[in-house]
Amino acid sequence: KCRLIACEEAWTIPEVADELKKVARSPSQSLDKLLVAGIYDAEEDTSGYGKMNFLQGLLDVEEQRLPQMDEHGVDMHLLTLTAPGVQMFDADTATDLAALSNDRLAEICANRPDRFAGLGSFAPQSPKRAAKEVERVMTELKLNGLVVNSHTNGDYFDDYRFWPILEAAEAHDATIYIHPRAPSDSLKGPLQDYAMDSAMWGYGVEVGTMMLRMMASGVFDRFPNLKVCVGHMGEMVPFFIWRINFMNSRAQKVGRAPKTQRSMEEYFRDNFVFTTSGVEDHMALRYAIDRMGIDNVIWAIDYPYQPMKPAVDFIESFECTEAEMHALCHGNAERVFHIP
């Protein structure tokens, strides 16, 4: 029996949920509003998502989550403040609610250190205060890393304004889990129909765009020890990495992309790890392991958006060596997220 540590497990607190309810009723044009309304303002079905009971699952730790973990043999959940986190709020509200949720998360982890670990959140809207929160999360709250939901107000981490955050994360050996949210206003175009804003497609496009902007801009030359984790089997990048590498090196030669010290494939291999969250496909997992290396692949459920049992069955029925199974189920997570 392998120790099972699930590493993209969503959670929230009432104060953040209440603030997101206000967003649902605001004039915001953000594509996230479809989903936020469906989860946080579910009295009326304003999003086409119908009534989701995700909110109950997000707020809960002990009543439903823990018994299901016991039932299915899941030893730990690495908890993350669910998307879009605090990133749709004004800078002060976002900064305050990130700190509050980090305090609550630290309490949950201190209460049950053998069952829960956690990733601290921060408010990119105020990068300098966010960098201070990163330091507090890692040195005082002693959480296991950081989470952010891709863009903030349409800006991405290749933008130097966010670099104090990246510098603090690197300095504290804090892996940043870059989780999706709906595509930014400048990206959303044809993704506004057929639920393409969501986890089906827009999420992968949004995070994939963040990843490529970071790699192609040379962020990892500036912060060579910065570690990033993404979900969903690497947000399509592992499958496309040959083409990304080939076309970026050509773009560098003709001056359409900045010169970088390493190649896109090297950045993806050296500075990224990724989880299996929401991609319960054995062939995709075997390819990702063989293409990017077993040390870079971590099991996750994506609870409560994915049910727990199928994700456990998926990994426990995966044909691999014992060493691979240990790496996938807990070894890589223990290393990347400093879980004892």
Ligand SMILES: COc1cc(C(=O)O)cc(C(=O)O)c1
């Ligand atoms: C914040 O709302 C979410 C919705 C879904 C979904 O399956 O509709 C998935 C995730 C997720 O992958 O975490 C998040």
Ligand SMILES: [Mn+2]
């Ligand atoms: Mn998720």
